[in-house]
Amino acid sequence: MLIQKLRLQHGWSQQQLADLSGISVRTIQRIERGQTASVESLKSLAAVFEIDFSQLNSESGMNSTLSQGISKEEILALEHVRKLRRFYTHLLQYLVVIGALGILNLVQTPHHLWVIWPALGWGVGLLIHASSVFDILPFFGAEWEKKQVEKRLGRSL
CATH class of the missing domain: 1.10.287 (Helix Hairpins)
Structure with missing residues (x-):
């Protein structure tokens, strides 16, 4: 959910995020639906959003979405x-x-x-x-x- 929020804040489509991160659109869709992501995918996304990898890594479950600023x-x-x-x-x-x-x-x-x-x-x-x-x-x-x-x-x- 944090990935989706960050993507929308930047005004990017899933395709644009995929192009910027080198990850497939399908993988981004899965991550946004709450499925777990590989460390490599999270590192790529963290680099694109220019945030610390640990912020995305701690978001692996739905329980932490509320602590990530998503109400x-x-x-x-x-x-x-x-x-x-x-x-x-x-x-x-x-x-x-x-x-x-x-x-x-x-x-x-x-x-x-x-x-x-x-x-x-x-x-x-x-x-x-x-x-x-x-x-x-x-x-x-x-x-x-x-x-x-x-x-x-x-x-x-």
């Missing part, structure tokens, strides 16, 4: 932004694929609109995804999860 609110905000990005990527994929299928349908068989069925099926999935990201329906949201965890642990709210 719980920032972590939640970053998670929400990731959810939004995944939803908008899903929406874009839907529009491109269904649009292409629609054109294909109109060119090959304009008298039979079969494109409606994949559009409806995928559309339902997209709506469910939107409801989870934007908390449209209270079912299966954060509050529901919290209640279920407390119930499973035998504690009442």
